[in-house]
Amino acid sequence: MREEPTDEVNAAIAEIARRYPQPRSAALMVLHFLQERFGCLTPPLIEQAAEQLGLQPVNLYELVTFYPMFRMRPAGRWHLRLCRTLSCALAGSAELHRYLCEKLGLDPSERGPQTTPDGRVTVEFVDCLARCHQAPAALCNEEEWDRVDKGKLDEFLRRLESERGDELG
Amino acid sequence: MAAERRLILRHIDQPGYTPDIDCYRRHGGYKTLEKALRLEAAEGPDGRRLTPQERLRQEVAVSQLRGRGGAGFPTGLKWSLVDRTSGKPIHLICNADESEPGAFKDRQILYKDPHQLLEGMILACYANEAHQAWIYIRGEFIQGARILEKALEEARRAGFLGNNILGSGYDLEIHIHRGAGAYICGEETALIESLEGRRPYPRVKPPFYPTVFGLYQCPTIVNNVETLCAVKHVIEMGGAEYAKLGSPNNTGTRIVCLSGCVRRPGYYEIETGKVTLRELIFEESFGGGLREGRRLKAVIPGGVSSRVFRAGEKVKLPSSDPSEQGAARAVDALDIPYDFTTVAAAGSMSGAGAIIVLDDTVSMVEALANIAEFFAHESCGQCVPCREGSFWISEILRRILRGEGRPQDPDELLRIARNIAGGKTVCAFGDACARPVESFVTKFEEEFRAACGARIGAPAGGE
Numbered sequence: 084m085r086e087e088p089t090d091e092v093n094a095a096i097a098e099i100a101r102r103y104p105q106p107r108s109a110a111l112m113v114l115h116f117l118q119e120r121f122g123c124l125t126p127p128l129i130e131q132a133a134e135q136l137g138l139q140p141v142n143l144y145e146l147v148t149f150y151p152m153f154r155m156r157p158a159g160r161w162h163l164r165l166c167r168t169l170s171c172a173l174a175g176s177a178e179l180h181r182y183l184c185e186k187l188g189l190d191p192s193e194r195g196p197q198t199t200p201d202g203r204v205t206v207e208f209v210d211c212l213a214r215c216h217q218a219p220a221a222l223c224n225e226e227e228w229d230r231v232d233k234g235k236l237d238e239f240l241r242r243l244e245s246e247r248g249d250e251l252g
Numbered sequence: 253m254a255a256e257r258r259l260i261l262r263h264i265d266q267p268g269y270t271p272d273i274d275c276y277r278r279h280g281g282y283k284t285l286e287k288a289l290r291l292e293a294a295e296g297p298d299g300r301r302l303t304p305q306e307r308l309r310q311e312v313a314v315s316q317l318r319g320r321g322g323a324g325f326p327t328g329l330k331w332s333l334v335d336r337t338s339g340k341p342i343h344l345i346c347n348a349d350e351s352e353p354g355a356f357k358d359r360q361i362l363y364k365d366p367h368q369l370l371e372g373m374i375l376a377c378y379a380n381e382a383h384q385a386w387i388y389i390r391g392e393f394i395q396g397a398r399i400l401e402k403a404l405e406e407a408r409r410a411g412f413l414g415n416n417i418l419g420s421g422y423d424l425e426i427h428i429h430r431g432a433g434a435y436i437c438g439e440e441t442a443l444i445e446s447l448e449g450r451r452p453y454p455r456v457k458p459p460f461y462p463t464v465f466g467l468y469q470c471p472t473i474v475n476n477v478e479t480l481c482a483v484k485h486v487i488e489m490g491g492a493e494y495a496k497l498g499s500p501n502n503t504g505t506r507i508v509c510l511s512g513c514v515r516r517p518g519y520y521e522i523e524t525g526k527v528t529l530r531e532l533i534f535e536e537s538f539g540g541g542l543r544e545g546r547r548l549k550a551v552i553p554g555g556v557s558s559r560v561f562r563a564g565e566k567v568k569l570p571s572s573d574p575s576e577q578g579a580a581r582a583v584d585a586l587d588i589p590y591d592f593t594t595v596a597a598a599g600s601m602s603g604a605g606a607i608i609v610l611d612d613t614v615s616m617v618e619a620l621a622n623i624a625e626f627f628a629h630e631s632c633g634q635c636v637p638c639r640e641g642s643f644w645i646s647e648i649l650r651r652i653l654r655g656e657g658r659p660q661d662p663d664e665l666l667r668i669a670r671n672i673a674g675g676k677t678v679c680a681f682g683d684a685c686a687r688p689v690e691s692f693v694t695k696f697e698e699e700f701r702a703a704c705g706a707r708i709g710a711p712a713g714g715e
């Protein structure tokens with residue numbers, strides 16, 4: 084399902100670049116745009132964007148490999164980022180991460196993003212989300228979850244099941 | 253009884269208060285900007301004629317406002333260091349990266365009162381004759397970036413941004429730049445690199461500070477979200493009035509973030525230095541104390557980068573009574589007023605105002621392991637002591653938690669921390685990652701030794 088950049092995409096990149104005195108500055112915002120649009124940053128996308136910004140592909144690859152939010156492989160339809168840092172850990176986020184990973188057949192000792200074999204869910208154990216007063220905090224796609232507990236995770240797992248049922252049915 | 257003093261958070265969380273421009277204006281928003289843009293040149297205190305912009309900068313200097321991003325650097329002084337003779341454009345960047353674990357104050361402003369930030373930013377830009385500005389917002393604030401985009405659009409339509417703002421002849425554009433999950437981007441020179449489209453490797457300083465060589469090698473001001481909101485209040489009240497709030501050298505209000513083992517975690521705005529740590533943690537109007545049956549064990553006063561205080565710890569402070577000529581007196585760490593100066597004099601720092609409370613159920617070894625993993629993960633990797641040291645520290649702590657600690661491990665942790673700290677690295681992250689290690693291990697030595705199967709005072713053996 085690899086999409087190629089189209090004229091429309093190129094126009095959007097040019098539009099982002101126009102905001103900056105130097106086109107290279109647009110790199111991060113362009114990568115965000117491409118990842119949101121295509122799901123992940125594939126080499127053709129990266130190389131095309133580099134060309135348009137007047138950069139070498141390596142100038143963008145070194146960003147994609149540095150910043151944790153960028154990915155070169157697709158994430159699940161649901162991307163759940165659970166906070167692992169101190170205030171959330173004190174509120175039990177490690178147990179919640181383990182619980183979720185075990186339910187989904189993922190490795191609880193892995194903190195980086197991992198996706199279920201059916202490609203449905205990506206779980207990531209991330210650093211402080213700046214909502215420590217609502218610990219444990221999580222980010223599910225763009226939705227901010229406060230005071231996550233097992234009940235909330237069970238509800239999420241049920242939602243996944245019913246989605247799967249809908250697709251099969 | 254100590255109470256909140258809401259200035260920046262005045263409207264936030266009030267029923268019916270929304271982040272749109274109409275609501276902001278109904279509450280008096282942008283009035284300060286309108287007034288500032290009409291300001292005329294006038295004679296300053298020293299008889300020199302000041303331009304309107306100089307007058308605004310003067311107010312900020314008089315207010316003694318200190319930056320709320322972590323270092324507490326005086327904002328007026330920072331602005332006075334801007335090179336205004338280079339002929340190059342002056343840039344302003346709002347640091348909205350908020351990623352110090354324990355801090356969540358900027359987020360409240362960004363999500364719930366974005367126009368207050370914009371008004372402060374436009375005032376700061378006007379005062380410094382900047383015509384281009386950026387808000388660098390952390391990547392995880394996805395909704396926040398969207399709220400800001402909408403706010404910028406509204407401000408443009410209302411004539412507060414763009415060309416010839418409110419007929420004043422002043423032009424300004426503000427753009428949003430999203431980070432992508434790297435803590436180091438909060439460090440101002442890493443942030444600038446990131447904004448230039450490069451890996452966020454902090455720059456070597458001194459000699460070149462952003463106010464002289466910043467974005468695109470142009471003079472650049474980097475200020476925190478809360479700082480820029482405070483600027484709005486300084487201009488609104490006048491610098492001298494603002495300076496009456498808080499305490500000397502710690503003027504104004506600060507938003508304090510309380511999290512961890514307290515009954516009422518949350519954000520509280522106080523007059524700086526008018527409330528003690530004990531009041532913040534225990535009073536009903538703030539943290540409300542600990543959970544039933546728990547006892548206080550430790551307090552991290554300024555984010556995970558600060559040195560921890562042990563409950564009951566006595567700290568030495570210079571006496572404020574002039575007759576005692578600064579003689580040191582010992583006070584309980586909990587009884588120090590929460591501000592920049594006193595917390596620093598007590599050996600720690602208030603940083604970005606992030607207080608994390610630990611009760612007697614918390615293992616200090618586990619807590620430090622959690623913090624160490626954060627630093628190991630977030631080191632940008634540019635300097636060897638930081639990159640390797642933060643990783644070793646984290647690995648040793650994991651080993652201790654697995655029950656495989658060696659008797660010499662506490663000393664080993666201290667040795668590594670000391671080899672990172674003290675100006676051996678390009679940026680302050682190195683010291684930040686050493687401080688918790690050094691303070692946890694020395695102040696909770698018995699716990700670390702016990703976890704490593706050694707008794708206090710036992711000589712550390714070989715392998």
Ligand SMILES: Cc1cc2nc3c(=O)[nH]c(=O)nc-3n(C[C@H](O)[C@H](O)[C@H](O)COP(=O)(O)O)c2cc1C
Nearest residue numbers: 319320321347349350351438439440475476479680
């Ligand atoms: C490792 C590191 C991380 C930082 N993170 C932030 C941050 O997330 N937000 C922030 O405003 N300042 C952060 N700072 C401080 C900035 O470098 C800078 O001092 C600040 O943005 C200046 O604004 P102020 O003068 O208004 O405080 C960080 C500093 C270091 C060394």
Ligand code: SF4
Nearest residue numbers: 632634635638677679
């Ligand atoms: S001290 Fe650490 S974070 Fe700072 S530049 Fe060096 S390696 Fe990077």
Ligand code: FES
Nearest residue numbers: 166171212214215
């Ligand atoms: S520690 Fe989890 S949101 Fe800050």
